[in-house]
Structures are given as C-alpha cells and as structure tokens.
Amino acid sequence: MTEHTASFDGVLDAASCLAGVAVRTPLIESPALNERLGGRVLLKAETLQVAGAFKFRGAYNRISRLTDEERSRGVVAYSSGNHAQAVAAAARMMGTSAIIVMPADSPKVKVEGVIAFGGEVRFYDRYTESREAIGEEIASTRGSVLVRPFDDPFIIEGQGTTGLEIVEQSQALGANLDQLLCGASGGGLIAGINLSMAARSPSTRVIGVEPQAYNDTQISLAAGERLTHPPVETPSICDALMTDRPGELTFPINRRLEKVVTVTDAEVAEAVRYAFRTLKLVVEPGGAVSLAALLAGKVETGGLTTAVVLSGGNVDPGLFAEIIEGRFAR
Amino acid sequence: MTEHTASFDGVLDAASCLAGVAVRTPLIESPALNERLGGRVLLKAETLQVAGAFKFRGAYNRISRLTDEERSRGVVAYSSGNHAQAVAAAARMMGTSAIIVMPADSPKVKVEGVIAFGGEVRFYDRYTESREAIGEEIASTRGSVLVRPFDDPFIIEGQGTTGLEIVEQSQALGANLDQLLCGASGGGLIAGINLSMAARSPSTRVIGVEPQAYNDTQISLAAGERLTHPPVETPSICDALMTDRPGELTFPINRRLEKVVTVTDAEVAEAVRYAFRTLKLVVEPGGAVSLAALLAGKVETGGLTTAVVLSGGNVDPGLFAEIIEGRFAR
Numbered sequence: 192m193t194e195h196t197a198s199f200d201g202v203l204d205a206a207s208c209l210a211g212v213a214v215r216t217p218l219i220e221s222p223a224l225n226e227r228l229g230g231r232v233l234l235k236a237e238t239l240q241v242a243g244a245f246k247f248r249g250a251y252n253r254i255s256r257l258t259d260e261e262r263s264r265g266v267v268a269y270s271s272g273n274h275a276q277a278v279a280a281a282a283r284m285m286g287t288s289a290i291i292v293m294p295a296d297s298p299k300v301k302v303e304g305v306i307a308f309g310g311e312v313r314f315y316d317r318y319t320e321s322r323e324a325i326g327e328e329i330a331s332t333r334g335s336v337l338v339r340p341f342d343d344p345f346i347i348e349g350q351g352t353t354g355l356e357i358v359e360q361s362q363a364l365g366a367n368l369d370q371l372l373c374g375a376s377g378g379g380l381i382a383g384i385n386l387s388m389a390a391r392s393p394s395t396r397v398i399g400v401e402p403q404a405y406n407d408t409q410i411s412l413a414a415g416e417r418l419t420h421p422p423v424e425t426p427s428i429c430d431a432l433m434t435d436r437p438g439e440l441t442f443p444i445n446r447r448l449e450k451v452v453t454v455t456d457a458e459v460a461e462a463v464r465y466a467f468r469t470l471k472l473v474v475e476p477g478g479a480v481s482l483a484a485l486l487a488g489k490v491e492t493g494g495l496t497t498a499v500v501l502s503g504g505n506v507d508p509g510l511f512a513e514i515i516e517g518r519f520a521r
Numbered sequence: 522m523t524e525h526t527a528s529f530d531g532v533l534d535a536a537s538c539l540a541g542v543a544v545r546t547p548l549i550e551s552p553a554l555n556e557r558l559g560g561r562v563l564l565k566a567e568t569l570q571v572a573g574a575f576k577f578r579g580a581y582n583r584i585s586r587l588t589d590e591e592r593s594r595g596v597v598a599y600s601s602g603n604h605a606q607a608v609a610a611a612a613r614m615m616g617t618s619a620i621i622v623m624p625a626d627s628p629k630v631k632v633e634g635v636i637a638f639g640g641e642v643r644f645y646d647r648y649t650e651s652r653e654a655i656g657e658e659i660a661s662t663r664g665s666v667l668v669r670p671f672d673d674p675f676i677i678e679g680q681g682t683t684g685l686e687i688v689e690q691s692q693a694l695g696a697n698l699d700q701l702l703c704g705a706s707g708g709g710l711i712a713g714i715n716l717s718m719a720a721r722s723p724s725t726r727v728i729g730v731e732p733q734a735y736n737d738t739q740i741s742l743a744a745g746e747r748l749t750h751p752p753v754e755t756p757s758i759c760d761a762l763m764t765d766r767p768g769e770l771t772f773p774i775n776r777r778l779e780k781v782v783t784v785t786d787a788e789v790a791e792a793v794r795y796a797f798r799t800l801k802l803v804v805e806p807g808g809a810v811s812l813a814a815l816l817a818g819k820v821e822t823g824g825l826t827t828a829v830v831l832s833g834g835n836v837d838p839g840l841f842a843e844i845i846e847g848r849f850a851r
Contacts (some may be wrong), residue, residue, distance in 0.1 A: 217547035222571050238801040241552050300798070467841075468630070471568040471834035473801040504801035511797075512842035 197440060199390040201348035202355055202383060205252040209352055212284070213248050214240050218360035218498075223469050228485060230492040233366060235357050238474055238504030242304060244431075245353050245380055245502050246270075246277035246340075252349030253338050254281045262287045267335045269293070269315075269322035271430050272301030273477075273503050274340040279310030290335070292325045298430055298475075298507045317426075317433075341379030342438040351383025357498050358391045368395040371498040372481035372490060375399040375408040375451060376432040378441035380502060385444050395498075398490060399451035400480040402427040402459070407436045409451035417442050428456040428510075428519075431477030431503060452490060454483040460519045462486050466501070467515045476510075478503035527770060529720040531678035532685055532713060535582040539682055542614070543578050544570050548690035548828075553799050558815055560822040563696060565687050565830045568804055572634060574761075574833030575683050575710055576600075576607035576670075582679030583668050584611045592617045597665045599623070599645075599652035601760050602631030603807075603833050604670040609640030620665070622655045628760055628805075628837045647756075671709030672768040681713025687828050688721045698725040701828040702811035702820060705729040705738040705781060706762040708771030710832060715774050725828075728820060729781035730810040732757040732789070737766045739781035747772050758786040758840075758849075761807030761833060782819040789813045790849045796831070797845045806840075808833035 195201070219234040237245040254266060265288035268278040275291040282289035289310040293302060294317040305312055315325055330337040339346060354371075361368050371388065373381045381399055388395050399408055405427055407420040419436040427433055437445065454462075459476045462483035466474040474482070481499045484490050490497070513519040525531070549564040567575040584596060595618035598608040605621040612619035619640040623632060624647040635642055645655055660667040669676060684701075691698050701718065703711045711729055718725050729738055735757055737750040749766040757763055767775065784792075789806045792813035796804040804812070811829045814820050820827070843849040 214550065214552065217549065219547065219569060220544065221569070222544065236801075239549060239551070243799075243801055467803055467838070469573075471566075471573055471803040473797055473803060508797070508842075508845040508847075512838075512846050515838040516842050517838075 195344045197344035197347040197382070197386065197444065199386045201344060202351035202386050205248070205348040206352045206355055208252050208255050209248055209349065212251060215356060216240055218357060218364070221470055228492040230494055231366060231496040232485065232492065233361055233364070233496070233498045235353060235498060235500045236472060237353060237500060237502050238472060238478060242276040242280045242308070243503055243505045244273035244277065244478065245350055246273045247280060248352050249346035249349030249379060250274065250277035250338060251281040251284070253343060253345040254285050254287065256345055257336055261336050264334045265289060266338050267292070267326055267329045268338040268340070269326040270340050271433065272297045273431055273505060275310065276301060276304040276308060276505070278338050279305045279308035283309045290329055292322050292329070298505065300507050301505050304505065341377030342440045344440065347379050347383045347441060349383070350380040351386045353380065353500065354384035354387030355391065358387060361498060366496050368392055368498050369495040370396040370398055370490070372398045372400055372484055373500040374432055374477060374480040374502055375401050375445070376434040377438045378408060378445050379438065380500070382441040382444040385447055389447065396449040397447070399445070399448050400484045401451055401453050402429045402432050402480065403453040403455050405433055406451065406453050407434065408445065409453060411437050411442060412446065412448060412451060428459055429477035429480060431475065432480065452484050454480050454487060454489065458483045458487040460514045463514045472501065473504045473506065473511070474501050475503050475506035525674045527674035527677040527712070527716065527774065529716045531674060532681035532716050535578070535678040536682045536685055538582050538585050539578055539679065542581060545686060546570055548687060548694070551800055558822040560824055561696060561826040562815065562822065563691055563694070563826070563828045564800070565683060565828060566802060567683060567830060567832050568802060568808060568834030572606040572610045572638070573835045574603035574607065574808065575680055576603040577610060578682050579676035579679030579709060580604065580607035580668060581611040581614070583673060583675040584615050584617065586675055587666055591666050594664045595619065596668050597622070597656055597659045598668040598670070599656040600670050601763065602627045603761055603835060605640065606631060606634040606638060606835070608668050609635045609638035613639045620659055622652050622659070628835065630837050631835050634835065671707030672770045674770065677709050677713045677771060677774070679713070680710040681716045683710065683830065684714035684717030685721065688717060691828060696826050698722055698828050699825040700726040700728055700820070702728045702730055702814055703830040704762055704807060704810040704832055705731050705775070706764040707768045708738060708775050709768065710830070711778070712771040712774040715777055719777065726779040727777070729775070729778050730814045731781055731783050732759045732762050732810065733783040733785050735763055736781070736783050737764065738775065739783060741767050741772060742776065742778060742781060758789055759807035759810060761805065762810065782814050784810050784813040784817060784819065788817040790844045792816050793844045802831065803834045803836065803841070804831050805833050805836035
C-alpha cells in the first residue's frame, strides 16, 4: 500500500481523474420538501451515479492509480454491494478483472449488477466468515490489489468529490449551507466530504446518520476511540450501512463531525416511500438515512439550508414494492 | 379569452414568469443508457417538477395572467390528473381556488395530489360524460376561468419553457441535439417545445411518441388534418396520454414534427422498469413513452445525441410495484 495520506489536495486530484467518467450528479431541490421542513433542502442525488451509488467515485480513483503491472493481475474487493458494483464497473472501464467477495444475503439487484459489469462473485456468510480475511487471501494468492471499501486514502478522496460538487453546486444556486447530512458506515464518504467541507465550506456543520442498531460511529465519537457496536440480532433494512466499527483512516477525519444521529428502519422506510411518492427518486434504504433523519425531525431544519446526500439507489424490486405499498413492517 | 397567439416570445415571457417558482429540472445523462443505445441520451426529468409533471409550467403561466377580479372567482380545469394537480398547486400559490373535473378512474395518487394542494374534485365518467361540457358549465355558473389542458396559448408557452431549458442545458454540456423525443396527447408540451426548438435549435428533429392505440397525432399528421383515433376497447397504461384528437391550437404548431412513433403498453412498462432499475428515477407510464421508444428501437440512436422528455412521475404504488416486479401483463 501507498504512504499517501488522504487530503483535500487529493480530493482535487480525484476530481480531475473522475472528470468525464463519473456523473456530476445533480443537486436537486423539491419545493414540496422545502415546504414540509420549513427550510431549504438540497439533495445530492448519488443514486444517479455510475452503478447507482457514490461508490464509483472512490473505486475508479483507486483503480486508476494502479500501475500497469498491478492492473494486469486484476483487483479484488469485499462489499455488501455498492462498492462491489462500483469496483466491477471501474475495473471493466480500465481493462482489468475484478473478484468481489459479497455476503450471501446481498440484495439480488447488487449481485446482478456486479455480474452485469463483468465481475466475478465469491459469496461468504456475513455471520460466520470474515470478508476481510477472504479478500486478503484472494489478493495474496493471485497477487491482486485489494480495493478496500473505505480504509484507503484514494477511496476517501474519490468519495470526497461528492462534497466538492455539493459546495460548487450550492454556491451556483446562491445557497449558503448551514449543515450537511450524510450516512456513515465505514465512514469513507463522510470522511471525504469532511475533507472538502473543511477546505471549502468550514462553517457548514457535517452531521452523520446511522441506523439505530449500527451506531458505531456515534458511540466511537462519544468515547473518543473506535468502538464496535453491540451485537445486533436482526439485520437492518439498510444493507449498505452494516459495518461494525469506524475505519482506521476514516475515524480520525470524522472526529470533526458535529454529531451523529440515528434512525429506525421504520423511519428509513418512510423516507424511501416519500422519495418515491413526492421526490420521484428511487433511493435504497441505506441511501435514505439522511432524508429519514430530516423527515423524522432528528435534526432541526426550520429556516436553515441543509444539504443531504442520497447515497445510493440499488434496491431489490420486491423490497421497494413492499415499502411503497405500505406492506413493510419491522 | 385572449387573442394572444402562442409564440417563442411568449415562451420567453413564460420563462420569466416561472423563474424561481417552477423547478429548473436537471438534464440527466446515464452512462449505462448511453452504452446500451450506442449514442448520447439526455433525459429532461420533468418528473422532478412541482407536482411531479411538466404541467405546472403551463398552469402557473396561465393563472398568473388572470386579472385580480378573475382570480377572485376561482379557476376550473378538467384533466386526467397531472394538469389537475398542477392547476391546484398553481391556484393555491396565487391565492385562488380550483375545481378540478377528473375521470372517475384517475390514478389515486393524482386525485390525492389535487386534494393535498387544496383543490376540489368533481369526478366524471370517461366513457359517458364530456369533461369539456362539465368544465364549461362550472365555469359559466360560477364565472370561473377555465384553465384548459392544452388549447390555450399561455399553456403552450408555459410548457415550451421545457424546450428552452433543454436547449440551454444541452449547450452547457457541449451537446448538439440531433433529435428530441416527447410524448403527445393533446399536444401542448410538444407544441411548446416545437416553438422553442424552431427558434433556438432548428436543426434538431422533434419526434412525437404516442401509445399505439391512441395515435391521433400520428394519423392526423399523415392526413394533414385533425383526426380522432378509432375507438379503443381497453384503456392504455398511459392514463396521461388518452386524448382523442390533437388540439386546435397545438396541431398547427405540431405540423413541424419530423414524425410520430408509437409504443405498446408492454414497451412502456419495460421503460418504467428500466427507469427504476438503471436510472433510479420514478417515471409514470405516460411519462416514459419517449424512453420506451428508444429502448424498443423505434428511433435510431447510434452515434446520435438525443434528448428525451420524462414528462411525469405520478404513478400509483400498486401499478408501479406490479411493473418493477414483472407482474404487469397486458
């Protein structure tokens, strides 16, 4: 691995690397949502990114830094699904192969996405096997580079371009961002965004959002050190946000977070339904936690300008149908 | 009524009137769709417009031209749903009341939308009653102004702002539009777009799209006069596009169309599913006909730059669930 440390200069480099390759996703404003919340809300639709989630930014930025020789040996990644698809898509664009280690209970749409992008899938059991160990083993056996989901400076910097665009796009709208909400799992996206906001919009409060039972970033910030959340009996509807504890590289950056709030699965389902019905956007549960926090009143919005990252839209049709028809209950 | 004639100057006036009120909806590009079609496709997401469809542009532009006295008597409109919601929303913004004449079989989501915007609903039977007659009667009894769905120059000019934005946004992307696809029902949107394209991008071919059995614009263009399509036994999945014949004011403008192609309900359902799965956008059947025409190969796209209007996103959750789960069959 490189000695490179994640920085805002690296975010700017990543932006050059991604220009014309990643989608510059729109910052969407909904008069209905503004009215409901009594403030101004700007939605960064990373659902419209290549492979349906912000993850492509980091994956492409990382893989583009490989040497020709590294690229010839292919890459390997472990992921609950969005990073998986992103690595497969980026690998294909750069003419290398990808093996993806995915939980056996990954959403079907994410597994199909990996295969459609030409990736090879290796399933593992989320509860009995270590994805890190399997990934490392494949990497060492084949000599492939492991593309980590968040603990890699190039990944963090790639995701940080989301924040850079939010600042540029909100300035173009004449908006001054009071706060920005973003989901936290391993913390790569929100760490990258923190780098961008610290450099370009330091007065904007960055707030993390986690599923209630997967609040490892919240308890880690309170404790001042990386902690693992207590064991959880049933998985969250937010399959993309079920990491056990903050990343080694991401956590130090995320210490600058204003706070972390949590949302229940029912609140997330309501946000997914609202996005369908009123915003006309397809947002996956894990991608809707920030919107859920606003709609559930976990964060004040009255009179404020709030940016929200809708981080992904890869959701199985069956679950989406359950949610929008009001049949989802947990 | 006014003696005003629809023109591109009127479109520019409408753009000023709508600034800061209507959403400047994004022109979205999907690398996956470009790859599938072998060309460049730019999607105008009017699904993200106020009240979920382009209709707000025309309705607001029309109602804003009323005198204070006219406004005090309220407005009336007839509509299958999207114009209904748009008139209710625009009326509320301008402090007037709205009575909306809607088919008894309108999608529930559209009826609820009208009520949520404070409109009053009067149902009629699509097969035995005349909505025009009911609308005219309410207008004459109450002295209300009838806000027509398409045969009104201010409506046509308001819808035309969609085309103006498409030209401006595609130029900002450095794209030169070879062709533009848009659904045709009464023809207000595509007429307004024709005004804008004739003035600002005359070499762009504008192509209309209709549901197969509701091809009145297609047969009218072929005949050189306004014709009514043959009777249809079952309604189309495209509830928004079931007008019998082209408008009196819209048809002369739409004579400049390159051609009109048609799509089946199955092709439309596939486009709605594709929009969910790959584009992460909620598009109603009537709003997806242009995308359906591309995906079904009804129009050549290889090596071309094509703009597509996704005209609305108001679809009942039950039908949407059927379509995305592959249970829809007709």
